[in-house]
Amino acid sequence: MLYTEILNDNRDFLAAYKKGRFTACKYSVIYVRPNGCPFNRLGITAGKKVGNAVCRNRAKRLIRLAYRQNEAALPVGMDIVIVARAPICEVKSQIYCGYMQKYGSAEINRLFRSFPVGKK
RNA sequence: UGAGCAGACCAUGCGGUAGCGGAAACGUUAAGUUUACGAGGAAAGUCCGGGCAUCACAGAGCAGGAUAGCUGCUAACGGCAGCCGAGGGCGACCUUAGGGCAAGUGCAACAGAGAUAUACUGCCGUCCUCCGGGACGGUGAUGGUGGAAAGGCGGGGUAAGAGCCCACCAGAGUACAGGAGACUGUGCUGCUAUGUAAACCCUAUCCGAUGCAACGUCUAUUGGUACUGUGCGUCUCAACGUCUGCUCGGCGGACGUGCAGUAAUGGCGGCUUGAGCCUGUCGGCGACGGCAGGAGUAGAUAAAUUACCGCACACGACAGAACCCGGCUUAUCGGUCUGGUCAUAUC
RNA sequence: CGAGGUGUGGCUCAGUUUGGUAGAGUACUACGUUCGGGACGUAGGGGCCGCAGGUUCAAAUCCUGUCACCUCGA
Numbered sequence: 001m002l003y004t005e006i007l008n009d010n011r012d013f014l015a016a017y018k019k020g021r022f023t024a025c026k027y028s029v030i031y032v033r034p035n036g037c038p039f040n041r042l043g044i045t046a047g048k049k050v051g052n053a054v055c056r057n058r059a060k061r062l063i064r065l066a067y068r069q070n071e072a073a074l075p076v077g078m079d080i081v082i083v084a085r086a087p088i089c090e091v092k093s094q095i096y097c098g099y100m101q102k103y104g105s106a107e108i109n110r111l112f113r114s115f116p117v118g119k120k
Numbered sequence: 121u122g123a124g125c126a127g128a129c130c131a132u133g134c135g136g137u138a139g140c141g142g143a144a145a146c147g148u149u150a151a152g153u154u155u156a157c158g159a160g161g162a163a164a165g166u167c168c169g170g171g172c173a174u175c176a177c178a179g180a181g182c183a184g185g186a187u188a189g190c191u192g193c194u195a196a197c198g199g200c201a202g203c204c205g206a207g208g209g210c211g212a213c214c215u216u217a218g219g220g221c222a223a224g225u226g227c228a229a230c231a232g233a234g235a236u237a238u239a240c241u242g243c244c245g246u247c248c249u250c251c252g253g254g255a256c257g258g259u260g261a262u263g264g265u266g267g268a269a270a271g272g273c274g275g276g277g278u279a280a281g282a283g284c285c286c287a288c289c290a291g292a293g294u295a296c297a298g299g300a301g302a303c304u305g306u307g308c309u310g311c312u313a314u315g316u317a318a319a320c321c322c323u324a325u326c327c328g329a330u331g332c333a334a335c336g337u338c339u340a341u342u343g344g345u346a347c348u349g350u351g352c353g354u355c356u357c358a359a360c361g362u363c364u365g366c367u368c369g370g371c372g373g374a375c376g377u378g379c380a381g382u383a384a385u386g387g388c389g390g391c392u393u394g395a396g397c398c399u400g401u402c403g404g405c406g407a408c409g410g411c412a413g414g415a416g417u418a419g420a421u422a423a424a425u426u427a428c429c430g431c432a433c434a435c436g437a438c439a440g441a442a443c444c445c446g447g448c449u450u451a452u453c454g455g456u457c458u459g460g461u462c463a464u465a466u467c
Numbered sequence: 468c469g470a471g472g473u474g475u476g477g478c479u480c481a482g483u484u485u486g487g488u489a490g491a492g493u494a495c496u497a498c499g500u501u502c503g504g505g506a507c508g509u510a511g512g513g514g515c516c517g518c519a520g521g522u523u524c525a526a527a528u529c530c531u532g533u534c535a536c537c538u539c540g541a
Binding site for chain 2 (some may be wrong): 006045052054058060061065068092093094097120
């Protein structure tokens with residue numbers, strides 16, 4: 001991934017849930033929060049409600065694929081946490097990637113602009 | 121041909137495009153390029169057993185836990201193999217926590233006269249009688265209840281009855297024979313013994329604790345707090361700590377102060393060749409063992425095996441390694457092979 | 468990786484230790500009460516006790532396996 005590091009600290013997840021903005025769809029929920037770094041950080045959550053280990057792994061792969069394909073369109077300097085929902089297991093990857101390409105990046109850009117610039 | 125039993129095995133395949141993980145080679149300040157490799161029969165549940173690591177180890181007793189026919193296999197096991205007993209199936213075959221209530225204690229509702237020892241209705245004898253029956257003694261076959269009524273059934277016997285006696289069956293004890301043993305067979309004694317130990321318990325055997333977030337090692341910061349080691353001073357053999365819990369017993373003396381070291385975080389190691397797999401052969405009924413030959417890189421750390429397309433068909437189930445093995449249990453679309461059995465038909 | 472607990476009427480829970488009758492509150496139905504409703508009173512229905520085996524004369528209870536959920540420790 002080009003400008004992206006992995007977000008793996010529990011505090012950062014909690015900060016994204018509490019202080020970030022979010023947008024939701026049928027397959028996933030996206031939390032966004034500026035982090036003040038010259039790169040993005042991506043965290044993926046696939047909880048127990050998604051399914052068994054096979055389903056959770058598949059959900060993580062699909063999200064990672066979708067993020068990789070749309071990475072160029074995203075702004076820089078964000079903490080992004082994507083939470084998988086149960087229906088993502090039964091869907092083809094093109095549908096999810098297409099959704100992310102069409103709406104997801106636009107939503108993230110909109111949320112990014114919605115944060116006050118001076119704060120950053 | 122149909123039904124059924126046991127065992128073993130496979131787990132969609134091939135091609136293309138893009139991408140991921142560690143490794144090797146090339147290149148090198150680096151970016152990168154190429155190559156081969158990259159989830160399972162259960163990887164799952166974590167129910168047992170072991171390896172490995174650290175800590176503790178003079179020991180003794182009690183408590184606690186596990187196992188429970190016999191012989192073997194194994195590193196070990198609560199696993200497996202063969203056999204014995206019991207039960208089920210016409211059969212192939214399957215199931216089986218299967219020591220001890222003839223040490224002790226407890227429990228057995230309801231029903232029933234009576235539930236671990238008793239006598240309501242009865243039966244028989246003697247006596248009495250107001251002829252309805254009553255008293256005393258014998259008896260435990262009969263009635264109904266119950267899971268269970270004191271071995272079962274038949275005959276003899278008797279006033280009426282009873283293993284009181286006899287035959288057969290069942291159980292117990294004992295002797296002999298066979299077997300490695302569980303046990304089996306035969307003879308004799310002889311009727312005393314309800315069920316429950318997956319009730320407490322007794323008997324025999326086994327069990328140190330913690331778990332790769334173990335543990336080792338390197339490094340940054342804060343701080344003089346905590347811990348460890350050691351030198352000096354003071355006080356005492358009590359308290360405290362530790363040895364799984366308790367008792368005895370063992371080991372460490374405690375406090376103050378000086379010096380040295382350690383740390384939560386991160387990196388690296390542990391981390392994958394192992395009581396392993398396949399083939400042949402020898403020993404063994406078998407589990408398994410010996411010998412010979414052969415093949416063989418998952419090792420991540422928010423965590424890699426993917427996404428999409430095309431073709432074929434049976435239209436693809438359950439499901440994702442996290443220190444490693446041996447088992448057990450559970451989930452599973454379907455398919456293949458081998459060996460027995462029963463029924464029917466034909467020769 | 469390890470330790471423990473809970474599954475019982477629609478809902479919340481007793482009963483499991485010490486095996487024999489499944490119970491309480493609430494909800495539901497009917498009747499009474501009231502001018503009518505609520506509250507109250509009386510009566511009633513509703514349970515393969517998570518699932519599958521076993522021990523026992525007899526299992527919600529004892530034992531074994533299994534499924535789901537919850538909690539805790541490192």
